Amino acid sequence: MQTFDFVVIGAGAMGCGAAYHLAKDRQRVLLLEQFQIGHARGSSHGESRIFRFAYPQTEYAQLAMQTKPLWQALEEECGQRLLLDSGGLDIADDPSGFAQVNQVVNTLSKLGARHEVLSAAQFGERFAQFRIGPDGYAVYSPDAGILRADQCVRAMAHMAVRHGSTIHESEVVSRVHSDGDSVEVITNRDRYRARKAIVTAGAWVNQLLAASGYPVLPVRIEREQVAYFDARGDRNLSLGQWPVWIHYRRQIAYGFPDLGNGVKVGFHHAGHYINHPDENCGVLDDGDLQALSTYIRERFANVDPTPRNGLTCLYTVTPDEDFIIDALPHSPSIIVASPCSGHGFKFAIGIGRALADLALHGTTAMSIAHTRKLTAAC
Ligand SMILES: Cc1cc2nc3c(=O)[nH]c(=O)nc-3n(C[C@H](O)[C@H](O)[C@H](O)COP(=O)(O)OP(=O)(O)OC[C@H]3O[C@@H](n4cnc5c(N)ncnc54)[C@H](O)[C@@H]3O)c2cc1C
Numbered sequence: 001m002q003t004f005d006f007v008v009i010g011a012g013a014m015g016c017g018a019a020y021h022l023a024k025d026r027q028r029v030l031l032l033e034q035f036q037i038g039h040a041r042g043s044s045h046g047e048s049r050i051f052r053f054a055y056p057q058t059e060y061a062q063l064a065m066q067t068k069p070l071w072q073a074l075e076e077e078c079g080q081r082l083l084l085d086s087g088g089l090d091i092a093d094d095p096s097g098f099a100q101v102n103q104v105v106n107t108l109s110k111l112g113a114r115h116e117v118l119s120a121a122q123f124g125e126r127f128a129q130f131r132i133g134p135d136g137y138a139v140y141s142p143d144a145g146i147l148r149a150d151q152c153v154r155a156m157a158h159m160a161v162r163h164g165s166t167i168h169e170s171e172v173v174s175r176v177h178s179d180g181d182s183v184e185v186i187t188n189r190d191r192y193r194a195r196k197a198i199v200t201a202g203a204w205v206n207q208l209l210a211a212s213g214y215p216v217l218p219v220r221i222e223r224e225q226v227a228y229f230d231a232r233g234d235r236n237l238s239l240g241q242w243p244v245w246i247h248y249r250r251q252i253a254y255g256f257p258d259l260g261n262g263v264k265v266g267f268h269h270a271g272h273y274i275n276h277p278d279e280n281c282g283v284l285d286d287g288d289l290q291a292l293s294t295y296i297r298e299r300f301a302n303v304d305p306t307p308r309n310g311l312t313c314l315y316t317v318t319p320d321e322d323f324i325i326d327a328l329p330h331s332p333s334i335i336v337a338s339p340c341s342g343h344g345f346k347f348a349i350g351i352g353r354a355l356a357d358l359a360l361h362g363t364t365a366m367s368i369a370h371t372r373k374l375t376a377a378c
Pocket of ligand 1: 032035172173200226339340
């Protein structure tokens with residue numbers, strides 16, 4: 001049986017972030033992934049993710065502020081641009097969205113983060129690309145940007161290995177057990193012993209916890225999809241001209257400027273609850289595509305409403321959409337992280353830092369106190 005200081009289970013954005021920091025802290029780390037790093041069956045694949053400080057909740061804004069320098073440090077270390085400056089817009093133009101955008105403005109003001117509130121008229125002068133309703137308004141945040149998602153995951157994995165981490169792909173963890181001061185991890189190929197295990201298994205988390213005899217997390221899996229639309233050569237929709245944006249309304253919409261493949265647009269929580277992460281993997285839903293087309297037609301003058309292509313992706317959603325990041329009750333050698341609920345990617349390298357801190361010291365300076373729900377409930 002091989003031994004390590006720590007075993008990290010699942011090499012999506014969170015597992016790669018944790019392995020990167022632990023390896024950098026000179027720990028002997030094994031990162032196990034059931035598929036290949038960068039696969040498209042989980043939550044971390046694709047061209048882009050929104051990075052923003054602009055949150056209604058202070059804790060997440062603070063966590064984003066703590067995380068940005070860690071992305072920048074990784075960029076320095078690996079010599080790649082991972083976080084593109086784009087600025088961000090939070091938009092509301094009906095009563096269902098006003099409260100959240102007001103709250104975003106309050107949070108940014110409280111934390112001293114740069115932002116500008118735009119009336120519908122000011123918005124229209126500056127961003128004629130998008131049709132905002134006459135009673136609407138928006139907040140522009142220059143600190144928002146775009147994480148190049150696939151490159152981020154690969155960069156964290158690559159740098160974890162450079163710092164001495166071992167990564168095994170195509171190795172499925174079937175069980176993890178805590179026996180006092182150490183853990184045993186059993187896979188389809190081998191057994192490992194370590195001081196602690198970090199479970200970053202995304203939508204598969206409850207399968208592993210249940211198979212290991214631990215209580216499952218209160219999460220549901222949602223299959224989401226995003227689509228790309230042709231910007232018809234309109235340079236006003238390209239990076240530098242058009243920011244990332246979130247449109248707060250009953251059905252929250254979000255999107256990105258054209259990075260070369262068209263503008264990417266999605267609905268937050270438009271998806272379908274599924275029982276197993278493999279269910280209908282990669283199958284696009286025509287009704288959802290149609291709804292996105294209708295939205296594009298209503299809101300963008302210069303975008304072709306016929307989707308070019310799309311992709312599916314999984315949300316692992318808690319009841320209140322807060323993350324769960326904590327040691328298992330009564331088994332402190334196993335730390336579980338479910339930082340998804342559709343908004344976790346931006347924090348991956350910061351959550352990786354927090355997971356490494358929890359594994360090494362049992363505490364962290366990262367703003368995750370609100371996510372430590374398992375031991376708080378004991
Ligand atoms: C459509 C969409 C849009 C999003 N947009 C944004 C955004 O703009 N901004 C943002 O911040 N966030 C966004 N998110 C959320 C973000 O992408 C997720 O929070 C994040 O990717 C979750 O990463 P993860 O590592 O927890 O999960 P995953 O990436 O799913 O990683 C879990 C890994 O564990 C592996 N695994 C599971 N079980 C086992 C096992 N037993 N043995 C070995 N390996 C195992 C899996 O194969 C997988 O690779 C979006 C998500 C989606 C789906």
